[in-house]
Amino acid sequence: MRLVKLGLASVNTTVGAFAANVDRALALALKMAAENVTVAVFQEQLVGGYPSEDLIQWQGFVERQWPELLRFAQATAHTRTAYVVGVAVAHNGLRYNCAAVLASGTVRGLVPKEKLPTYNVFYEGRTFSRGHLGQDDRFEGVPLGDHIFAFDFGTLAAEVCEDIWSADGPMRRRAYSGAELVVNLSASPYRIGVVPTRREMIATRASDHQCTVAYANAVGSNDGLIFDGGGFVFQNGKPILEAKRFGEGYGTCVVDLDRTTRLRSENTTWRSDRESYAANERLVPVVAVPASELSTQREGLVYPVPPHRSFFLPMPQAKRTAREELCEDILDALALGVGDYFEKTRAFKCIGIALSGGRDSLLTLLVAHRYAQRVRPEDPSSLLQTFYMPSRFSSEQTRKAAETIARELGVGFRVVSIDEAFERELSAVKAMLPEGAPVTPITQQNIQARLRAQRMWNWANSSGGLFLQTGNMSERAVGYTTIGGDLMGSLAVISNVPKTVVMYLLDYLYEKHGYEGIKLVALRPAGPELAPNQVGEEELMPFPILDACFYLFAGEKLLPKEMVEALAAMFPELPRERVGGYVEKFVRLFLQSIYKWVQAPLSLHIGNLDLDRERALQLPVVTRRDWSQ
Numbered sequence: 001m002r003l004v005k006l007g008l009a010s011v012n013t014t015v016g017a018f019a020a021n022v023d024r025a026l027a028l029a030l031k032m033a034a035e036n037v038t039v040a041v042f043q044e045q046l047v048g049g050y051p052s053e054d055l056i057q058w059q060g061f062v063e064r065q066w067p068e069l070l071r072f073a074q075a076t077a078h079t080r081t082a083y084v085v086g087v088a089v090a091h092n093g094l095r096y097n098c099a100a101v102l103a104s105g106t107v108r109g110l111v112p113k114e115k116l117p118t119y120n121v122f123y124e125g126r127t128f129s130r131g132h133l134g135q136d137d138r139f140e141g142v143p144l145g146d147h148i149f150a151f152d153f154g155t156l157a158a159e160v161c162e163d164i165w166s167a168d169g170p171m172r173r174r175a176y177s178g179a180e181l182v183v184n185l186s187a188s189p190y191r192i193g194v195v196p197t198r199r200e201m202i203a204t205r206a207s208d209h210q211c212t213v214a215y216a217n218a219v220g221s222n223d224g225l226i227f228d229g230g231g232f233v234f235q236n237g238k239p240i241l242e243a244k245r246f247g248e249g250y251g252t253c254v255v256d257l258d259r260t261t262r263l264r265s266e267n268t269t270w271r272s273d274r275e276s277y278a279a280n281e282r283l284v285p286v287v288a289v290p291a292s293e294l295s296t297q298r299e300g301l302v303y304p305v306p307p308h309r310s311f312f313l314p315m316p317q318a319k320r321t322a323r324e325e326l327c328e329d330i331l332d333a334l335a336l337g338v339g340d341y342f343e344k345t346r347a348f349k350c351i352g353i354a355l356s357g358g359r360d361s362l363l364t365l366l367v368a369h370r371y372a373q374r375v376r377p378e379d380p381s382s383l384l385q386t387f388y389m390p391s392r393f394s395s396e397q398t399r400k401a402a403e404t405i406a407r408e409l410g411v412g413f414r415v416v417s418i419d420e421a422f423e424r425e426l427s428a429v430k431a432m433l434p435e436g437a438p439v440t441p442i443t444q445q446n447i448q449a450r451l452r453a454q455r456m457w458n459w460a461n462s463s464g465g466l467f468l469q470t471g472n473m474s475e476r477a478v479g480y481t482t483i484g485g486d487l488m489g490s491l492a493v494i495s496n497v498p499k500t501v502v503m504y505l506l507d508y509l510y511e512k513h514g515y516e517g518i519k520l521v522a523l524r525p526a527g528p529e530l531a532p533n534q535v536g537e538e539e540l541m542p543f544p545i546l547d548a549c550f551y552l553f554a555g556e557k558l559l560p561k562e563m564v565e566a567l568a569a570m571f572p573e574l575p576r577e578r579v580g581g582y583v584e585k586f587v588r589l590f591l592q593s594i595y596k597w598v599q600a601p602l603s604l605h606i607g608n609l610d611l612d613r614e615r616a617l618q619l620p621v622v623t624r625r626d627w628s629q
Contacts, residue, residue, distance in 0.1 A: 002257040003301040004153045004181070007037035007081075008231035008243045009250040012220035014344045015049035016061070018068045022047060025085070026075050028250050033079035036297040037252055038153055041231070043218040044086040044113075044161045044187040045097065047072075050218060051187070051225060052088070056127045062090040066140065069100055069107065077105025080297040082151060082289070084158050086185045091139045094129035099158035099185050101149050101287075104294040109143040109287045113160035114170055120608055121189060121225060121615045124162075133173070134282060146170065148284050152291040153298060154180045154257045157284075161186040164205055164215065175209035176277040177284035180260045182211050187218040190228040190333045192326070192607050199232060199242070207237030210270045212260050219248055221340035224602050224612065226333045236263045240304070246332045254304045327508040330501070330606055331370055334493060337604035339371040341491050342466050348490075349464035354456050355386045355406065355413075356529065357398025361470040362405060362521050363502050364493045366509055368468060369409050384411040385465065389418045389452045393529050397520065405517025418451045425451065445530035449485025457488070466490050469601050474499035476600065476611055477550050478586060479593030480540060486528075487596060492603040496610035498550065499526070499543040541582045545571065549586035554617060555609045560587050560628055587628055595621050 009028045013021040025046055032040045044050060047065040055061045069087045076083060083102040088095060089110060096112035112131025116124040135145035148157045157179035163169040164184045171182050182205075188198065198215075206213040212235045219229025230245035235255050243251030264270055308315050320328070342348055351368050355361045365386060372380035388402045399415070406413035425447045429439050460467040469489025471481050473496050481487045494502060503526075510518040526543075527534040540546055548570060552563045563583045568576055594613075598621060603612045610616045 001303060002153060002261075003254055003298055003303065004038045004257055005036055005252060005254050005297070005301055006181075006214050006233055006241070007032040007035075007040040007250050007252045008214060008216040008233070008241070009040060009042050010217060010219040010229035010231065010243070010248060011043060011046060012248045012340070013043075013046060013049040013218065013222075014220075015052050015222050016055065017049060018047055018064055021049055022068045022072050024248070026072060028248075029072070029076050029081070029083060030079070032250055032252065033076065033081045033297070035252060036300060037081050038296045038298055038301075039082045039084070039156065039181065039183065039214070040250075041183045041214050041216040042083065042085045042185060043216050044099075044185045045088060045218075046086040046185075048088050049222060050086075050227075051123075051222065052127075053123060053223075054127060056088060056095055059090065062088050062095060065089070069102075073102045073105050073107055076102065080295060082156070082294065082296060084156075084183050084185060086160065086187075088128075089139055089144070091137060091144060095127060096131060096144070097124065097128045097160055098144075099160050099183070101156070101158055103151070103289050106293075107140075107142045108289055109147050109149060109158075110139060110145075111147060111158045111160070112144070113163060115162035115166050117162045121605060131170075133170075136285065143287050146284055147287045148174050148177055148179045150178075150286050150288045151294065151296060152289075153296055155286065156180075157182045159184050161188060164213075165201065167208075169205075171205055171209050171211070171213075173277070173281065174284050175211045176274045176281075178286065179284075180211055180257050182206075182209070182213050184213065184215045186215060186231075187227060189225045190329070190606060192330065195228075195245075195329070199239075202232050203234045203237050203239065206234035210236050210260065210264045210267055212236070212240075212255055212257065216243075219246065219336075221337040221604070222344070224337065224341075224604050224615070226337045226604060226606065228329075228333060228336075236260055246336055254301050256303065323508065327505055330497070330505060331367060331509075333606050334367045334497075334604055335370040335374070338368055338468070338491065338493060339375065341602075342371070347464075348466040350385055350466070351383055351468060352385045352387065352456060352459055352463070352465040353468050353470065354452055355388050355402040356470075357388070357394075357400075357402040357521060357524075358528070359499075359502055359506060359521055359526055360472050360494060362401075362518065363497075363506055364468050364470040365405065365409070365411070366506075367493055369411065381410040381412065384409075385459075385463075386411055386413050387456070387459070388413065388415045389455060390415065391418050391422055391448050391530075393448070393531060393534075395524070395529060397524055398529060401517055401520035401524075404520055405515060408515050408517055416455065418448060418455070421451050422448055441531060445528070446482045446485055448530050449482035449528075453482075453485045453488040460490065468493050469495065471495055472497055472499050472502050473611060474543060474546050474550060475536070475540070476597065477554070477593070478540060478546070478589035479596050480536065481596065483596055483599055487600055489601050492601045495600060495603045496605055496607060496612070498547045500547045503543075541585065545574075545579075545582050546586065549583060550590075551609070553587060553590065560584065563587075587625065591623060591625050591628075594619050594623070
């Protein structure tokens with residue numbers, strides 16, 4: 001047996017906080033070393049934080065990382081553990097996103113990332129340069145390039161994030177060149193449904209290349225991107241470890257690398273492919289780490305046996321339902337996003353939410369309260385303050401719903417009417433218009449929304465508060481929001497959550513906690529209460545249809561006529577003419593509302609499809625829709 005103990009660490013880093021990031025990593029590194037971990041794997045861009053975006057163009061931002069990497073190496077020199085750490089380096093005018101292999105206080109090699117994503121929320125091709133097949137440079141005397149590393153326990157290959165997402169990544173040639181253990185340093189953002197995709201993909205790579213894959217992911221939120229952490233170990237396709245997500249920490253497991261060698265010898269297809277590769281291609285060079293320089297910790301390791309003492313029966317486990325898993329993941333991600341923004345900016349003392357008695361502000365409050373419970377379990381309400389700002393159009397039902405949920409959560413609740421200010425603003429607007437010109441109904445609605453936003457900003461300025469914007473993605477997509485009003489805030493918490501998902505999450509939270517405030521909110525149709533008897537679905541369209549239109553048009557990039565075909569199959573109970581009307585209305589509103597999105601605050605991302613123009617869906621503000629007709 002060749003037993004190796006692997007550690008997968010997730011560190012909640014902050015972009016640019018080099019010393020703090022390394023300190024947090026060292027705390028975990030030394031704990032893992034004390035637990036006899038042989039190889040400790042950290043995340044992509046550990047030292048500098050991720051995503052650094054254009055900060056990487058500052059020479060000082062890159063150069064400052066190397067001393068911190070050396071500090072990490074020196075602080076762990078006394079341990080018998082090998083470490084793989086994410087770092088950026090600048091070499092010959094190029095910047096590389098690297099995996100640094102450390103052992104006995106020395107940087108043994110730097111392996112640059114080869115696949116640089118420049119899609120969706122990623123812009124690495126804009127700033128970083130790619131590593132490549134056969135690259136063999138030196139940086140500060142350290143091998144930089146396409147290398148694998150021979151330790152006393154076996155041969156290790158290191159790669160970075162996107163390298164594993166491509167079937168044509170470097171893992172293939174490195175496995176054929178002798179790498180038995182492949183470690184992947186990742187900063188992969190959370191997206192709905194990504195975990196099963198990651199799991200299947202990593203299992204496939206480990207099986208295809210007949211190797212042991214150890215994958216460590218970043219945790220925490222930076223600039224709206226939420227990283228869920230965790231990690232996986234798969235040995236030749238077999239699941240060995242799935243580390244805990246949504247929290248800083250590490251997971252460990254023991255593998256027998258002799259098993260990987262044996263399975264390679266038994267797999268005739270892999271063996272034949274490897275023979276062909278070795279005969280026709282250049283093998284990846286090996287950087288040796290002699291046992292005299294690092295004798296890794298492997299004494300006392302025990303063969304990995306199942307705790308339920310059966311190699312044939314599945315492990316008994318309390319598996320979450322698909323509903324619970326979806327809801328808990330989204331809520332954990334959003335709470336992490338709110339908390340890290342609140343803490344890492346270091347600009348705020350408390351969190352404020354304008355409660356309307358509606359669904360969106362209710363969910364935003366529940367997300368913020370989830371974060372507050374985690375950091376101040378003894379008194380979560382000390383972080384939160386809510387406000388209800390009624391006008392003549394506000395109902396007693398929504399006030400009762402807002403007041404009830406605030407009482408149930410134990411958070412501050414203040415009622416501050418805007419009615420007098422509404423009258424004054426109406427008079428001011430009339431004075432600005434030509435004699436006899438009316439103030440339009442939409443202006444009257446927007447005045448109310450803007451008064452509320454103004455008051456929240458004034459509160460935030462005076463109290464040092466983080467003003468949370470509460471709008472959802474569906475209504476934002478069609479411009480059912482007010483510039484200077486409910487579109488405003490410091491951080492948009494649910495602006496990438498569709499309305500149907502908002503309602504689904506609230507149903508789940510009611511089932512779980514039984515809050516009367518959720519029940520009271522659900523008794524009324526969704527609507528902004530800026531005019532008499534407003535109902536959002538009557539002014540727009542049913543939310544399931546709106547969300548389906550959004551997905552098909554913005555996500556699948558279908559033309560309107562194609563959308564009608566899909567929606568007619570999805571909602572066969574509706575007349576085709578009505579479906580066509582919904583599609584026409586959606587596309588018109590969607591394209592004419594782009595100018596609003598660019599004025600929205602920073603948003604939390606939980607999906608591959610969202611409306612943050614600087615991130616995912618980059619559409620021109622000035623455009624015509626001739627192509628869609």
